[in-house]
Amino acid sequence: MKVLEVITAEEAGFCFGVERAIEMVLEAAGENEELEVYTLGPLIHNPQVVEKLEAKNVKVASSLAEIDSGIVIIRSHGVAPEVIAAARAKNLKIIDATCPFVKNAQKYAKQLIDEGYQTFIYGDEDHPEVQGIYGASDGKAVIIRDKDDLESVELKSRVGFIAQTTKSPESFREIINLVVTKVKELKVFNTICNTTDVRQSSAKKLAEDVDIMFVIGGHNSANTTRLAEICTATNTPTYHIETAAEIEKEWLSGKNKVGITAGA
Numbered sequence: 001m002k003v004l005e006v007i008t009a010e011e012a013g014f015c016f017g018v019e020r021a022i023e024m025v026l027e028a029a030g031e032n033e034e035l036e037v038y039t040l041g042p043l044i045h046n047p048q049v050v051e052k053l054e055a056k057n058v059k060v061a062s063s064l065a066e067i068d069s070g071i072v073i074i075r076s077h078g079v080a081p082e083v084i085a086a087a088r089a090k091n092l093k094i095i096d097a098t099c100p101f102v103k104n105a106q107k108y109a110k111q112l113i114d115e116g117y118q119t120f121i122y123g124d125e126d127h128p129e130v131q132g133i134y135g136a137s138d139g140k141a142v143i144i145r146d147k148d149d150l151e152s153v154e155l156k157s158r159v160g161f162i163a164q165t166t167k168s169p170e171s172f173r174e175i176i177n178l179v180v181t182k183v184k185e186l187k188v189f190n191t192i193c194n195t196t197d198v199r200q201s202s203a204k205k206l207a208e209d210v211d212i213m214f215v216i217g218g219h220n221s222a223n224t225t226r227l228a229e230i231c232t233a234t235n236t237p238t239y240h241i242e243t244a245a246e247i248e249k250e251w252l253s254g255k256n257k258v259g260i261t262a263g264a
Helices: 016-031 047-054 081-089 100-114 128-136 147-152 169-179 194-207 222-232
Strands: 005-008 037-040 058-061 071-074 093-096 118-122 142-144 158-163 185-188 212-216 238-241 257-262
Touching (some): 016 047, 081 093, 081 128, 169 185, 194 257, 212 222
Parallel strands (some): 037 071, 158 185, 212 238, 212 257
């Protein structure tokens, strides 16, 4: 039987923000057995982790309307300020597990708006993190997916930029390099998490050195999907999977070195 060489990326797996959120949820569930514990949306985009939390009586609520009493945990992606206000109005106990890096992005979004900048958020409009940052701007920021979106926007003289924390630093730089030539004043807060950059670089480096890559993480996880895209761009066959059960034997035919990385 052929033995494969399996190499794991030097930097992979849950980031600080996700690990922190999981710890906070487990602590809340363990210390409040008499209360219902909910996360507002899946804590992370990883079905296996969500299932394990549900086994500890942590329920997932898609909205505050589903929660009458108990504890509501704000996931690492964060939420808009009005969601926090609504939870308080319902007299729910709030545990805020928003990632500190996401908190910074929210803070800077509000700051840019307050200072009068035309504010842009580089991110995925439907991603919960971006929705929370947008809410922090009081709905005044403009969300762009890529530099092509800028073509339909009339740039003002004073422009401010922030980014979804899991976005590609390289793509963000391309956008900033384009904008800086078109405006009088540009204020940029680099809100991309350093862990994201390190994990993406580590995944790319490994993908260039192996015959096949497996990227492990939720299929609906933005950061895991991005890792898979980066690995695919190296022309190494890449598969985004959640569990080993998804692996098909023929994928490994003729392969010697297998690379593995994981998202949050």
